[in-house]
Amino acid sequence: MAGSGTAHLRDGEQVLRVEDLTVTFPAGRRRTVHAVSGVSFDVARGETLGIVGESGCGKSSAARAIMQLPRPSAGSVRLNGLELTGLRGEALRRTRRRLQMIFQDPISSLNPRRRVRDIVAEGPRVWGTLDGDTARIDELLEAVGLDPATAAGRRPHEFSGGQCQRISIARALALDPEVIICDEPVSALDVSVQAQILNLLEDLKARYGLTLVFIAHDLAVVKNISDRILVMYLGKTCELAPSAALVRSPAHPYTRALLSSVPQAPLRIPEEEEKHMAGEPPSPLAPPTGCRFRTRCPRATALCATEEPRMRPLTPDHYIACHHPHTETPA
Incomplete structure (x- = not known):
């Protein structure tokens, strides 16, 4: 595994590879917003990769950085092996024909x-x-x-x-296009309309042979359309697994919290655990040292404050960045 831990595909042709993607923004004098910090993943041709997390976790910043709008502060984005971060001018414009985007607000995105x-x-x-x-x-x-x-x-x-x-x-x-990045395409729509748009995307994916990166803050939406799910928190990757495995056996405490908020989900976290996770995430201007989730994590120890957890495999296709993961399967 390279960099901060790319969860490499075992099967299927790789069409998109993102490695150690970092996005920072200046925020006044000597201040920096750490929007995305070393995120890595691969997407196979014909796959739908879901990216989920709370508002402000860096999902949309990562999506725009893949499109080079704006360019990432560091890291690599490859489409069919072609490095996009070094492209300029006409070469970049031609590549963008193969990589399109659907935005969150459908009305304001149209002229x-x-x-x-x-x-x-x-x-x-x-x-x-x-x-x-x-x-x-x-x-x-x-x-x-x-x-x-x-x-x-x-x-x-x-x-x-x-x-x-x-x-x-x-x-x-x-x-x-070969790849379409869907940046929260149903979050502004009514629930009944959301289902229609999700079904439409599934149909079009099969009809046109598309590869999708589907971004949302609602795990209930993401799990129904995605082949694999990547969970982000405060600019970092927490967990990456096939959709069914993630829902059945969430290993990261943050993933467990997201899943427990989904109606009819197979998991309900204890009240004490839920209290730890209440409140807002820390500011991306000053993220916590070590594990960024530790300030809300019921399992945090002194190790979590001093050492950043790296992505590592729990199974051949289930990856996690946590010093103290849950390994039991919910009943």
């Missing part, structure tokens, strides 16, 4: 002055791949569940939030 057909067609027109043929745009609108005859000529404000997210998905598909 309010443009009609739907022009929004979806913008990317192919810029790259000269449309050639005046609008049949491709109609096909994409139909693929995301919109009627081209009634939707193509309207503007975003005439649609609901769920319909706007469908337009955003069609726009992301227009350049035939």
